[in-house]
Amino acid sequence: QSALTQPASVSGSPGQSITISCTGTSSDVGGYNYVSWYQQYPGKAPKLMIYDVSNRPSGVSNRFSGSKSGNTASLTISGLQAEDEADYYCSSYTSSSSLYVFGTGTKVTVL
Amino acid sequence: EVQLLESGGGLVQPGGSLRLSCAASGFTFSTYAMTWVRQAPGKGLEWVSAIRSGGDRMYYADSVKGRFTISRDNPKNTLYVQMNSLRAEDTAVYYCARVPGRGTKGGWLDPWGQGTLVTVSS
Numbered sequence: 230q231s232a233l234t235q236p237a238s239v240s241g242s243p244g245q246s247i248t249i250s251c252t253g254t255s256s257d258v259g260g261y262n263y264v265s266w267y268q269q270y271p272g273k274a275p276k277l278m279i280y281d282v283s284n285r286p287s288g289v290s291n292r293f294s295g296s297k298s299g300n301t302a303s304l305t306i307s308g309l310q311a312e313d314e315a316d317y318y319c320s321s322y323t324s325s326s327s328l329y330v331f332g333t334g335t336k337v338t339v340l
Numbered sequence: 341e342v343q344l345l346e347s348g349g350g351l352v353q354p355g356g357s358l359r360l361s362c363a364a365s366g367f368t369f370s371t372y373a374m375t376w377v378r379q380a381p382g383k384g385l386e387w388v389s390a391i392r393s394g395g396d397r398m399y400y401a402d403s404v405k406g407r408f409t410i411s412r413d414n415p416k417n418t419l420y421v422q423m424n425s426l427r428a429e430d431t432a433v434y435y436c437a438r439v440p441g442r443g444t445k446g447g448w449l450d451p452w453g454q455g456t457l458v459t460v461s462s
């Protein structure tokens with residue numbers, strides 16, 4: 230099972246919006262609305278930011294939103310803030326022998 | 341407060357074994373699927389294994405199948421992974437995570453423990 234494809238890095242200025250893509254196949258991203266997104270600071274555990282493509286857990290800022298089109302899911306961060314600088318990973322349920330597949334990860338830099 | 345606390349990591353020689361534990365608190369452990377995810381130094385996340393709430397069905401990544409065994413003790417609120425025939429490429433921080441929602445049928449991972457480091461080296 231190959232990892233989902235994410236851009237290695239995305240950057241933006243404070244207040245701007247950025248979008249991180251997550252491309253898979255019809256066996257994972259395209260086949261199920263079971264995409265989730267995780268934020269990870271250096272040396273820390275990942276934190277759930279979005280589940281089931283576009284649902285935000287309680288306590289997560291509404292500046293974070295998710296969507297999906299075909300085999301590509303996206304995470305948008307609007308009103309970018311310094312605290313958003315972190316690594317972001319997508320994940321999807323997969324019909325392959327592996328239950329879950331993660332994305333390659335994207336480093337978000339706030340300029 | 342929901343908490344997950346991993347333990348058992350350390351330095352082990354290639355070919356050796358190690359058992360990791362994940363102590364859960366703050367929720368009804370027996371009603372949730374659980375999973376292990378690892379992260380090699382400087383690398384991305386890799387799903388390792390998952391187990392249903394009742395412990396009746398286990399799932400493994402191809403990279404660990406036949407070497408790792410996931411299990412749980414619901415009365416003790418603890419998740420385990422027994423890792424045998426360890427290789428250098430198994431070196432990673434190992435996280436346990438709860439799987440809410442629909443469990444192993446596409447549930448998300450929340451929360452995660454703080455992780456425990458496993459180093460496989462001679």
